[in-house]
Amino acid sequence: MLPDHRSPSIRSRIPFAGTACALAVCGVLTACAVGPNFQTPKAPDATAYTPKPLPTETASAPVQGGEAQRFVEGMQIPEQWWSMLHSEKLDRFIAAAMKANPTVTAAQAALRQAQAQVRAQQGFFFPTISGSYSPSRQRNAVGTISPTLTSGDPLFNLHTAELSISYAPDVFGLNRRRVESLQALEDAQRFEVEATYLTLASNISLAAIEEASLRAQIDAQQRIVAIETKLYNLLQKQFTLGFVSGLEVAAARAQLAQAEQALPGLRKQLALQRDLLAALAGKLPADPLDAEFTFDDFKLPAELPVSLPSELVRQRPDVRAAEAQLHSATAEVGVAIANMLPQLTITGSYGGTATVFNQMFSAGNVFWSLAGNVAQTFFAGGTMLALKHGADAALVQAEAQYRSTVINAFQNVADTLHAIDADAETLRAAITSEQAARTTLEITEKQLSSGYVNVLAVLNAEQTMRTATQATAQAQAARFTDTVALYQSLGGGWWNRQAEGTQVGDAGKPARAEVATR
CATH class of the missing domain: 2.20.200.10 (Outer membrane efflux proteins (OEP))
Structure with missing residues (x-):
């Protein structure tokens, strides 16, 4: 010495x-x-997400978004999972939104606040x-x-x-339990930040896909209007020549008006979707958006990840946040006991x-x-004992909320897997239906010009064609939407971030990658 x-x-x-x-x-x-x-x-003992095994590969259809997709168990998910849709427009849009969206800024500020509260409480050790x-x-x-x-x-x-x-x-660990509780809340907020990134990227992807669907529906509806306008003009000429009745002309005019009536509604939905994209990008509705999305801007990934059930609870930000809340509630029981000593x-x-x-x-x-x-407090009107009972009840509540979150997580994955399989079949059927409707309409139009069928047959064929084209556009969107939903339900890919301090889409500092092992 x-x-x-x-x-x-x-x-x-x-x-x-x-x-x-x-x-x-x-x-x-x-x-x-x-x-x-x-x-x-x-982690739950489950070995699968669905009661019966799903096909390892989805059905395919000869259209954009109709590619077959293969499920790969244990496949790694990239941190920027939205890049798997192969859309540079979407990549740029999400990168810009991560910088400008106020929800991200608020979540990051809440994390810094939680970190400051931990440091403040640690000061009582000295x-x-x-x-x-x-x-x-x-x-x-x-x-x-x-x-x-x-x-x-x-x-x-x-x-x-x-x-x-x-x-x-800190003889009985009062301050240590308080710090432990605050550190758990910091971790919960850290996962809330990850959930914010995941939700924002998912919402933008879904909004972009919906915009593409609406544009496809508008294009299809405009083609139907053009076909029905052509028929109406033809019938007017034939009516002048006395070949058709006024009733047939009126029926064609009514169907043309119905087709035209659908366009304003679709355009309104498209405008609302653009407003949503502006808000997600942190802009006002009047601010210009750099990108317009169509189905040609997306491509389905050929392989889809299916994480092991035992890994899902470590990947989902909401599950990890619920676990951190449970940790905090456990520490608060120790705080309540230490206050009685x-x-x-x-x-x-x-x-x-x-x-x-x-x-x-x-x-x-x-x-x-x-x-x-x-x-030592000997009597406080039962206050301290009541606080202990309250902490015990809060712990039971946190345990139940954690179990509920886990169940919802598994349900999300199962629902998405079912949707991917079913919607692939739906798109294939929709394409077949549209092709058949188009063929029927072409044949019916030829038969009308030859006098083999009346106008009513053509109008029915046009109505069938209208319904089929709208269904195809919606089924295409469902394939892309299901892919986004699967990545979201599996937790995104935040744990594959390369290093602490890297940025999510060039946004602010992300949550720590090593938090998974804390």
Whole structure:
């Protein structure tokens, strides 16, 4: 041990310092944290998402978005999973939205707030040191009371400087449980940030796909209007020549009006979808958007990931956030128990007082004190016991919410897998139906010109064609939507971020990648 080269006068001025430090160290080393210790919940024992195995490959159809997709168990999900749709427009849009969307900014700020709260609570592990200096000018009534000064002078200046130290040893782990609870809430907020990234990217992808679907429906509807306009004009000429009746012309005009009536509604939906994309990008509706989306801007990935059920609970941000909330609730039980136990406080002070500033710490002018205090509440009207019961109930609630979140996560994946399989079959059937309707319409139009069928047959064929084309556009959108939903239901791919400090779509600093192992 190195010798203490400080002068005896200096050592004598702080006789309580070594004792206070020794008590603080002993308090920390011998302390124990009361209450239950958190245990990470086990993953469900499920080995599959659906009661019956689904086909390993989906059906295909000869149209954009009709490609067959193969399920790959355990396939890794890239962090920027939306790039699997092979749309540069979408990639740029999401990158810009990650910078501008206020929801992302709010989530990141909430995370910084949670981190600051943890650091603030950790400060209670250390002693609180404060200093004060109090100068005054005084006059004593020495004729009535004893003089303040030993010299008896009634008029004097008084300078007092004092250094105070207060420390509360964490004997029963009260502060450690509070820090543990706040750290768990920080982790929960960290996963909320990840959920914000995932939700924003998913909402933008879905909105872009819906825009593409609406544009396809508008194009199809405009083609139907053109066909029915051509028929109506033809019937007008034939009516002039006396080949058809006015009833047939009126029927054609009514169907043309119905086809035209559908266009404003579709255009309204497209306008609303553009407004939604603007809002997701952090812009006002009047601000210009750089991209317009059609089905040609997307391509289905040939392979789709299917994470193992045991891995799903570690990948989903909402499940991880619920787990962190459960961790916090567990620590709060320890906080409630520790509050019912004795509280130890150690305080010390060192100072000096004199009538001359530079003599405050001269011999005879120094004062110090060292004191300990143990406080135990014996009666508080049942408050502390009620708080303990409340913490227990909150723990049960957090456990139930965690189980519910896990169940919902598995349901999301199962629903999406069913939808991918069924919607692929639906698109194939829709394409077959549209091709048949188009062929029927072409044949019927030829038969009308030859006089083999009446106008009603053509109108029925046109109505069937209209329904089939709209169904095809919607089925195409469903294939892309299902793919986005699968990536979202599996948690995105945040855990595959390359390194801490990298950016999500060039947005602000993301959540820590190593949080999965905390």
